Amino acid sequence: MALDFSIVGSATEPHPVTWTSDQALLYAVGVGAGTDESIDELAFTTENTRSVPQSVLPTFPVVLGYGAPRLSYGDIDLTRMVHAFQSVEITGPLAPEGSGFYSSTVTGIHDKGSGALITTESLLTGPDGSPLARMSGGAFLRGEGGFGGDRGPSTTWAAPDREPDVVVEQRTVPWQALLYRLSGDRNPLHSDPAFAVAGGFPRPILHGLCTYGFVGRAILHAAAGSDPARFRSMSARFSAPVLPGDTLSTALWLEDGEVLFATRTQDGTSVLSQGRAVVEPEGAR
Numbered sequence: 001m002a003l004d005f006s007i008v009g010s011a012t013e014p015h016p017v018t019w020t021s022d023q024a025l026l027y028a029v030g031v032g033a034g035t036d037e038s039i040d041e042l043a044f045t046t047e048n049t050r051s052v053p054q055s056v057l058p059t060f061p062v063v064l065g066y067g068a069p070r071l072s073y074g075d076i077d078l079t080r081m082v083h084a085f086q087s088v089e090i091t092g093p094l095a096p097e098g099s100g101f102y103s104s105t106v107t108g109i110h111d112k113g114s115g116a117l118i119t120t121e122s123l124l125t126g127p128d129g130s131p132l133a134r135m136s137g138g139a140f141l142r143g144e145g146g147f148g149g150d151r152g153p154s155t156t157w158a159a160p161d162r163e164p165d166v167v168v169e170q171r172t173v174p175w176q177a178l179l180y181r182l183s184g185d186r187n188p189l190h191s192d193p194a195f196a197v198a199g200g201f202p203r204p205i206l207h208g209l210c211t212y213g214f215v216g217r218a219i220l221h222a223a224a225g226s227d228p229a230r231f232r233s234m235s236a237r238f239s240a241p242v243l244p245g246d247t248l249s250t251a252l253w254l255e256d257g258e259v260l261f262a263t264r265t266q267d268g269t270s271v272l273s274q275g276r277a278v279v280e281p282e283g284a285r
């Protein structure tokens with residue numbers, strides 16, 4: 001195994017990307033939209049409902065870089081790599097279909113002891129270069145720590161010292177990863193049992209960004225009045241794997257314009273932690 005430390009600071013050229021109405025619909029269904037009868041999500045799951053224009057889930061930009069070139073992290077064991085954290089900040093309106101450019105930069109490789117944490121920042125712009133979404137993410141290479149590198153920043157996050165304002169339960173289905181992967185992430189860790197076992201998992205695990213999309217929907221409906229235009233940003237750490245079929249229980253604390261959140265599965269395991277989202281107040285525009 002050889003991590004390529006020289007990639008820190010390297011950036012990909014802005015790569016042309018396009019997205020279609022079908023891709024936006026498939027993404028929405030892949031993160032569970034339309035499965036809760038008590039929530040109207042036709043704007044995200046259909047394009048031809050009378051008086052309901054199609055709209056895009058605010059977390060959709062996180063899948064738009066899949067067709068773009070990626071920087072190689074070196075000769076690494078991909079069965080050992082997991083998604084560690086993700087943030088997205090929406091900076092422009094995203095139409096159900098469109099085009100633009102996607103670029104990313106590797107910003108650091110941190111020695112976390114039990115693994116190496118590779119951090120990246122990505123930018124999605126429109127065709128004229130105006131920013132649509134800024135994202136940052138981390139990949140954790142389990143077993144690749146201890147190389148004597150900088151530990152990187154430690155984050156501070158504490159749930160408020162009170163009961164959550166809202167708790168949202170969402171059920172994933174056993175075929176969730178097979179559906180979600182059609183949005184672009186074909187990593188066999190989420191579909192191939194032998195690959196998952198080689199990585200030390202009992203069976204294929206759910207994409208971190210699928211869980212992220214479920215929880216993004218929970219925030220959208222519980223804290224932003226189901227209006228994607230009010231959803232500004234979301235960040236969270238993936239603290240333990242989710243298995244397809246798990247039930248997600250997300251606790252939300254609604255602070256002044258900020259939403260703190262944390263997600264557990266049915267057995268109490270913390271799977272998304274250090275969650276923070278910013279939503280605009282109703283009628284702010």
Ligand SMILES: C/C=C/C(=O)SCCNC(=O)CCNC(=O)[C@H](O)C(C)(C)COP(=O)(O)OP(=O)(O)OC[C@H]1O[C@@H](n2cnc3c(N)ncnc32)[C@H](O)[C@@H]1OP(=O)(O)O
Pocket residue numbers: 081082083084085112113114115117138140142151152153154155187189205206207208209237238239240241242
């Ligand atoms: C390509 C794959 C795509 C996917 O979608 S994979 C599915 C989604 N991702 C996951 O399921 C990953 C779930 N998370 C985990 O399994 C674990 O979580 C980790 C393996 C990532 C880390 O666990 P551990 O090795 O036990 O680490 P520690 O001993 O708890 O912490 C050591 C240092 O690492 C930092 N750290 C731990 N987890 C994360 C994380 N998720 N993101 C960023 N940093 C992390 C800590 O804080 C600390 O470092 P400090 O002492 O400097 O603070």
